[in-house]
Amino acid sequence: MTGWSGQKSGQVDSGLANGRVAVSQFRVKGSAIKLEGVGKETLEQGRNRLVVAGVLFAFCFVVLAGRLVGLALSGDGSVETSGEHLQASRPALEKDVGSRGGIYDRNGQLLAVTLDTVSLFADPRKVPDADAAAKKIVRVLPDLSEATVRSLLSGDRSFVWLKRHLTPKQQYDVNALGIPGLFFRDEERRFYPFGPLISHITGYTDVDNNGIAGVEKYFDDQLSGRDRGQAEPVALSLDVRVQHALRDELSRYMSIFQAIGASGMVMDVKTGEILGMVSLPDFDPNRPSDFSSDSKFNKATLGVYEMGSTFKVFTTAMALDMRSVALSDGYDATEPIRIAGFRIRDDHPKKRWLSVPEIFMYSSNIGTAKMADAIGPKKHKAFLAKLGLLERPAIELPEVGAPILPPRWNTLETMTISFGHGLSVSPLQLSTAVGSMVNGGVYVNPTILKKTGETEVEGKRVISTKTSGVVRRLMRLVVDKGTGRKAAAEGYLVGGKTGTAEKAVNGRYKRNALITSFVSAFPMDNPRYVVFAMLDEPKGNASTHGFRSAGWTTAPIVSRLVSRIGPILGIAPKDEQSESVQKALHIPVYSREKNVASF
Amino acid sequence: MRWNLTVFFLALFACVSYGLYQLSYEVQQLEDDLAGLRRGIENNHEAVKVLEAEWAYQNRPDVLQALAARHLPLLLIAPYQVAALDDIPVRGAGGGAPEMRVPVPRSRPGRGLRDRQAPPGSLHLASFSHGTERDEGVQ
Numbered sequence: 247m248t249g250w251s252g253q254k255s256g257q258v259d260s261g262l263a264n265g266r267v268a269v270s271q272f273r274v275k276g277s278a279i280k281l282e283g284v285g286k287e288t289l290e291q292g293r294n295r296l297v298v299a300g301v302l303f304a305f306c307f308v309v310l311a312g313r314l315v316g317l318a319l320s321g322d323g324s325v326e327t328s329g330e331h332l333q334a335s336r337p338a339l340e341k342d343v344g345s346r347g348g349i350y351d352r353n354g355q356l357l358a359v360t361l362d363t364v365s366l367f368a369d370p371r372k373v374p375d376a377d378a379a380a381k382k383i384v385r386v387l388p389d390l391s392e393a394t395v396r397s398l399l400s401g402d403r404s405f406v407w408l409k410r411h412l413t414p415k416q417q418y419d420v421n422a423l424g425i426p427g428l429f430f431r432d433e434e435r436r437f438y439p440f441g442p443l444i445s446h447i448t449g450y451t452d453v454d455n456n457g458i459a460g461v462e463k464y465f466d467d468q469l470s471g472r473d474r475g476q477a478e479p480v481a482l483s484l485d486v487r488v489q490h491a492l493r494d495e496l497s498r499y500m501s502i503f504q505a506i507g508a509s510g511m512v513m514d515v516k517t518g519e520i521l522g523m524v525s526l527p528d529f530d531p532n533r534p535s536d537f538s539s540d541s542k543f544n545k546a547t548l549g550v551y552e553m554g555s556t557f558k559v560f561t562t563a564m565a566l567d568m569r570s571v572a573l574s575d576g577y578d579a580t581e582p583i584r585i586a587g588f589r590i591r592d593d594h595p596k597k598r599w600l601s602v603p604e605i606f607m608y609s610s611n612i613g614t615a616k617m618a619d620a621i622g623p624k625k626h627k628a629f630l631a632k633l634g635l636l637e638r639p640a641i642e643l644p645e646v647g648a649p650i651l652p653p654r655w656n657t658l659e660t661m662t663i664s665f666g667h668g669l670s671v672s673p674l675q676l677s678t679a680v681g682s683m684v685n686g687g688v689y690v691n692p693t694i695l696k697k698t699g700e701t702e703v704e705g706k707r708v709i710s711t712k713t714s715g716v717v718r719r720l721m722r723l724v725v726d727k728g729t730g731r732k733a734a735a736e737g738y739l740v741g742g743k744t745g746t747a748e749k750a751v752n753g754r755y756k757r758n759a760l761i762t763s764f765v766s767a768f769p770m771d772n773p774r775y776v777v778f779a780m781l782d783e784p785k786g787n788a789s790t791h792g793f794r795s796a797g798w799t800t801a802p803i804v805s806r807l808v809s810r811i812g813p814i815l816g817i818a819p820k821d822e823q824s825e826s827v828q829k830a831l832h833i834p835v836y837s838r839e840k841n842v843a844s845f
Numbered sequence: 846m847r848w849n850l851t852v853f854f855l856a857l858f859a860c861v862s863y864g865l866y867q868l869s870y871e872v873q874q875l876e877d878d879l880a881g882l883r884r885g886i887e888n889n890h891e892a893v894k895v896l897e898a899e900w901a902y903q904n905r906p907d908v909l910q911a912l913a914a915r916h917l918p919l920l921l922i923a924p925y926q927v928a929a930l931d932d933i934p935v936r937g938a939g940g941g942a943p944e945m946r947v948p949v950p951r952s953r954p955g956r957g958l959r960d961r962q963a964p965p966g967s968l969h970l971a972s973f974s975h976g977t978e979r980d981e982g983v984q
Contacts, residue, residue: 314865355901356897356898356900356901357901359894359897359898361891361894361895361898362891414895437898439898439899439901439902439905440901440902440905440906441905443905443906443907486906487906489906490906490907490910491906494906494907494910736923736924737923737924737927738924806921809921809922810921813922813927818927818929819924819927820924821924
């Protein structure tokens with residue numbers, strides 16, 4: 247170390263302030279310079295301060311260096327935090343960018359999606375020439391009126407909406423106009439690519455993207471991510487192709503028979519999945535406010551109707567399952583039944599003894615009423631309760647109607663309900679119950695959610711497998727030789743039951759207003775799907791010879807529909823005349839008619 | 846020696862600070878790149894969603910049905926038109942069938958067809974006639 251030690255010679259009070267003088271008085275002794283006295287003290291003090299400052303700075307640098315090493319090693323610092331923050335603010339970056347989850351059909355078709363849109367607004371004070379700007383804007387946005395835009399732009403407010411939810415192309419065009427004072431704001435909008443096709447099931451959202459109907463409402467928490475913090479998509483059991491075929495056929499026949507409404511359903515009998523569900527008239531969920539509340543009414547789940555003769559399926563199945571009557575037995579249907587001031591008569595009276603298969607295929611009210619009467623009101627009610635016909639069905643939709651039960655349930659009610667009058671149920675309930683009649687006798691809860699192949703479908707047994715087999719053949723008999731012949735779809739072995747009911751208005755039946763329905767299943771040798779069709783107030787025309795009963799008006803819908811959806815659903819058509827099919831679906835009619843010429 | 850050490854440390858200091866600055870700028874650059882990529886991914890996601898919606902919209906069944914009705918001779922599928930894959934005979938299983946299907950230039954179309962018999966087991970196309978009326982009719 248260099249020993250700088252000053253040695254004072256002479257009185258230099260000025261110290262270092264006058265360096266030249268001081269230095270001139272240094273006496274060099276060897277290599278060391280020595281300073282003594284006041285100068286030495288001053289130097290010492292300065293050196294001490296220097297050291298303190300140096301230590302401080304060194305400490306700071308050590309801290310910085312340590313921090314640097316720490317950052318380099320652990321990698322956990324502000325840089326990474328910002329990255330994490332970025333990710334945390336967009337949790338669904340990988341799965342779904344939008345804030346609300348999408349709705350898909352069973353094949354992954356997009357049914358509802360939230361898109362980021364831009365809305366155009368203006369600051370009129372910054373728009374230099376309102377006239378020219380209005381002209382240009384109307385050129386690219388033709389649905390705006392020039393006068394409105396001009397008056398908006400010439401006001402002295404600082405913010406006016408010009409148009410909400412532009413398409414990307416419109417945004418590009420407006421941008422290309424280069425008008426100062428126009429701005430875009432990012433917004434979100436729910437979009438339904440299929441428009442009215444699936445309107446009643448998807449439902450719709452309000453302007454704040456809250457679900458207010460249908461699946462949008464029922465799964466609002468899941469779709470918006472309110473329950474788990476992440477928006478999740480919903481996969482429905484619907485098949486868009488089936489849905490379209492159903493809607494297409496229903497609307498076609500609705501216009502042919504000038505009906506005021508229609509509804510239909512296609513349901514998987516094994517899993518309870520609904521593949522198609524239509525209620526007409528319907529609405530476009532992209533602009534729900536343009537449609538009346540009548541069109542938003544879901545006839546398939548919310549509407550309850552007296553279904554008429556389709557209930558004979560349940561009465562017959564019940565009587566056979568409880569062994570109250572054998573297939574070869576029958577009842578006398580010669581005279582109408584008079585009970586409590588009512589007269590129960592047949593629409594197509596045969597005026598003779600009818601066997602059970604005949605009662606079913608000719609849709610005899612008298613025979614069915616006697617069949618139910620033999621069982622009694624209590625058991626009858628319990629049986630219908632097992633089929634889910636007496637309580638509100640459980641399905642993933644908010645719009646579900648409860649059935650309307652008679653105020654009391656005695657012999658008269660049992661007789662009328664046996665052929666479908668006096669008890670109002672929704673098409674959904676009817677389809678589910680018929681599904682349980684033909685699928686081997688197991689009630690499966692209906693669902694509009696897609697079921698994966700692995701999950702075992704739970705159900706409760708309502709009738710025996712053997713009875714279910716008989717019901718299948720009886721329903722096939724109706725299409726083969728009975729009232730539902732127009733429902734036949736070659737190769738698909740359709741079986742079903744017609745139902746014609748007068749509409750009850752203010753507690754009285756309107757003779758001229760009918761609800762005609764047809765409930766069917768196919769293929770009848772091993773039913774896979776239940777198909778239901780209903781027309782509200784159809785009118786007869788020349789092609790039906792003025793008739794408007796279900797066999798004339800709704801059965802053809804099922805025929806065409808099954809022919810269309812059979813290939814889509816992968817049902818291989820069979821030769822209906824082949825021996826194996828004939829054998830599997832053969833049922834003896836046990837007719838006692840004298841001249842059995844027709845079959 | 847002392848000076849050497851000082852110079853060495855100065856040089857080291859200069860190098861390290863240069864390196865640090867370089868690193869710092871590099872990190873900033875990477876940060877910007879990352880943010881840009883994220884923005885790009887997000888934009889692409891959004892674009893994909895718009896395109897998916899557009900695709901679904903353009904594939905509405907009623908539109909497809911109208912197009913099919915206009916351009917394709919398809920009606921309701923009759924049961925006899927549906928066949929399983931196994932029902933189709935394997936081509937060439939009978940041996941030597943393929944050369945029948947190769948169009949060979951001929952002086953007169955259809956001449957000589959009468960003599961050639963399709964080998965057993967080969968697929969008879971609807972347009973393939975065994976040269977009877979059509980053979981004489983088409984000159």
